[in-house]
Amino acid sequence: MHCLRRAALRSALSATRAVLTPRAIAPFAAVAPADCSVARSASPQAIRFFSQTLRKASEDRQLEEAQRKSEEELDRQVVADARQDVEESVAQTEADIQEAMQEVTPEEPAPRRRSNESSQKSVFVRNLVFEITEEHLQKAFAKYGEVEGVFIARDPRGMSKGYGFVHFKTQEAVDDACANVNGSFWHGRRVTCIPRTQKKESPRSLRHRNSPSTPTAQLFIGNLPYETTDAELNRLFRSIDNITDVRVAVDRTTGWPRGFAHVDFKSVEAAMEAMKRLEGAKLGDRELKLDYAHGYRKGENQDKTSRSIFTDESE
Template structure:
């Protein structure tokens, strides 16, 4: 029996979600849905071994507060009832194709504890960096857990990607991918 859990705080992981619901019974699968950059979309799925346990979890946890957000806990409705794989498809974590190399790197899974100094340390041994921008939430003014870095050329970005992929900051492995570079985005948009 699969439950849909919505309105989750973006820092919630599959592990923390599973731990939060473990008191209701055996959970066979837990997943947070992420965007192509690996960032949480704010909802996920839990699969309970027993439908009765799932029912109890819905009764007690729907509209309850977890990590400061009021969760929505509902039975997952598979859109296509004919497909036997519909239930398992929500747990399909087949990785998406990575972006083609570009001069801009996306760096995700950054800890919210990260300071400017931590960021500078991270890039201290990386050459040919033009600019590093940490994404900030406009409403809260808080960092959103990812950054973009622009490099002189694609080769510099490739070298940096190899280095950054091996880094962990505050115990978190960085997610590094190529991003559409700014110049290309501006070219695609209206010319000033």
């Protein structure tokens, strides 16, 4: 009896499985083609997306390469500009030394008019803030030794030019000051402090002080009052023959006169004649300093450091 029941149950179970199997397979068979169709329809979009991705990656690489080249070019330009700034700074330092050594105001007893021995016990200080006074400079350098005098270069308005001299009593003080101050920062500026010695002077400056000079077709006119006008200079030279040009040296920053000028003549003989006629001449309360100029040509740095004022029109 039990055997019959088990046989009947097996038969019923087998029949049920036979009926249910097509139902489970049919949905899968129906869905599978639909999924394949979606995959086939999506293939062109995937290809286009992949192509756009490659193109974008190529553009990014080109942009990065251009940026890298631009940065390299910028680095080279920065290095070149820095090298030029250093060269200009050195040249400007030498020019400032010469300018400060040549400038003499009438009311100043001029610590610059010292013996060679005294000059060698002085330091040249550059890149000072414009608010610094002689008192500030003396207090700052007194720690290195006894200070005999201090000078700050100023323009005709009395404004500081940012450099000057400190005169010490001993050479040891000079050495100590240069060792501690040069390259240091003072009020936010890197200060230059070097010894003032004869070897720092340019050959042209030495020629100006050595007399007599070899005659040339150009005269150096020094010790001009800062307030001298172009009209006054023209009146001074109006009676001199064979002048081709008169150039007044000016400060490259402020445009104010620096107290000297150069006069060009048609010939050396004309310059020699003018030297004789101008000997002992005064402009204002100053006696002019005369010398033959060497190595200074018309147009040299004229756009920055000098201006032409000569005219043959009567005043």
